[in-house]
Amino acid sequence: MAINFTDHGGAVIQFVRVYLIFWGNAWASNQPPTPTVAQVTDAINRIVSGGYMTGLAQYRGIGQGYILGSTTVTSSSPVQGFTDAQVAALVQGLIKAGTIPNLDPDNQTLYCVFTPKGIGHQGGGAIGEHTYYTDSSNRRVHFAWVTNNGTLSEVSIIASHEICESATDPEGTSVLGDAGTCSGGGWCEIGDVCEGTDGTVNGASVQSLWSQKDGKCVVFDYPAYTFPIKGVQFTGTLTANQSQTWYTFNWPAWWQTVWTVMPTSVSSVGAQVSWSVGVQRTSGAYITYWVTVTNKTNATLNFEARYQALGLWNTGA
Numbered sequence: 001m002a003i004n005f006t007d008h009g010g011a012v013i014q015f016v017r018v019y020l021i022f023w024g025n026a027w028a029s030n031q032p033p034t035p036t037v038a039q040v041t042d043a044i045n046r047i048v049s050g051g052y053m054t055g056l057a058q059y060r061g062i063g064q065g066y067i068l069g070s071t072t073v074t075s076s077s078p079v080q081g082f083t084d085a086q087v088a089a090l091v092q093g094l095i096k097a098g099t100i101p102n103l104d105p106d107n108q109t110l111y112c113v114f115t116p117k118g119i120g121h122q123g124g125g126a127i128g129e130h131t132y133y134t135d136s137s138n139r140r141v142h143f144a145w146v147t148n149n150g151t152l153s154e155v156s157i158i159a160s161h162e163i164c165e166s167a168t169d170p171e172g173t174s175v176l177g178d179a180g181t182c183s184g185g186g187w188c189e190i191g192d193v194c195e196g197t198d199g200t201v202n203g204a205s206v207q208s209l210w211s212q213k214d215g216k217c218v219v220f221d222y223p224a225y226t227f228p229i230k231g232v233q234f235t236g237t238l239t240a241n242q243s244q245t246w247y248t249f250n251w252p253a254w255w256q257t258v259w260t261v262m263p264t265s266v267s268s269v270g271a272q273v274s275w276s277v278g279v280q281r282t283s284g285a286y287i288t289y290w291v292t293v294t295n296k297t298n299a300t301l302n303f304e305a306r307y308q309a310l311g312l313w314n315t316g317a
Contacts, residue, residue: 010173014284016065024077026116035152043156050202055220063284128158153205160206161191229309238295
């Protein structure tokens, strides 16, 4: 059967806020582990803030994320053959103690737990997983765990898989493969059908993911833009001293975009127009701009609303 994924309408994480938890005193040893906390943190930052997650826009507009914070837990360490319930208990205990922040109001947080080198999950098969537990306020707390074979590239690849699947299907109710797409058990998700095909994006090792749009596994990155990108988005007419608001939608959230409103007639008296730009984050990947223009003259005025995308917000490219 051909690979096909369907969005079943459940929860997604539009712009993931990843909280990193390094579990075990091995992460804080006098002889720094391989990889180090700093190396893993840098890799995750490159994954969530670079071009890799822009490919998820095809799945309900999911976009990039950021690192909310991190903590290293030295008061306990995972046992060989740790369980999902033990990871959930760790996260729950840290939240209760105030060591890590509780859920944000729109539930976009993902708690990502990294185990020390050589510590495996119960059963020994899985090297990473994401799931959730329900807290005392009946909120679903999303978390993932990532094992560690002692190489940064492997930890980074596993984390890229789990973070992106957490975004597209945090609860097993959203973007899932149709019957026959996956051969294994559990939730059939966009990383599961692409394991073993990896790449490098923004300096981080990542796994390819299923692109329903392309019908194949893809190592996502920014499209090939040539900046600056500029033009006239719309024109308008205002009567004397009138103000009016226009909106324009589906602008990539990762573009640095500026707006200018230009009168199409000449004046020797003074300012003809003023404008302000409001921003609405309609999804993780897309922005709607609300442009309010005011005619400052006593006559009818025509204008152009011009845009210029200067580059990518996090690289300046």
